């Protein structure tokens with residue numbers, strides 16, 4: 832079980848975080864960490880899972896509007 836020190840919002844300070852038992856099959860790569868002091872969980876977003884999640888934001892091409900003459 833890996834531990835690391837991170838800033839905890841609840842504790843308002845740097846605390847030791849440890850990887851909780853993971854049921855999602857992440858194993859050692861589980862992005863979730865639990866504060867060993869308050870038990871609050873944080874998700875480390877720096878992990879990348881395969882393809883990056885692309886938003887559904889559609890960009891509409893800037894269509895120039897023509898004014899009817």
Ligand SMILES: [Zn+2]
Nearest residue numbers: 853855857861
């Ligand atoms: Zn996990």
Ligand SMILES: [Zn+2]
Nearest residue numbers: 839842866869
């Ligand atoms: Zn905490």
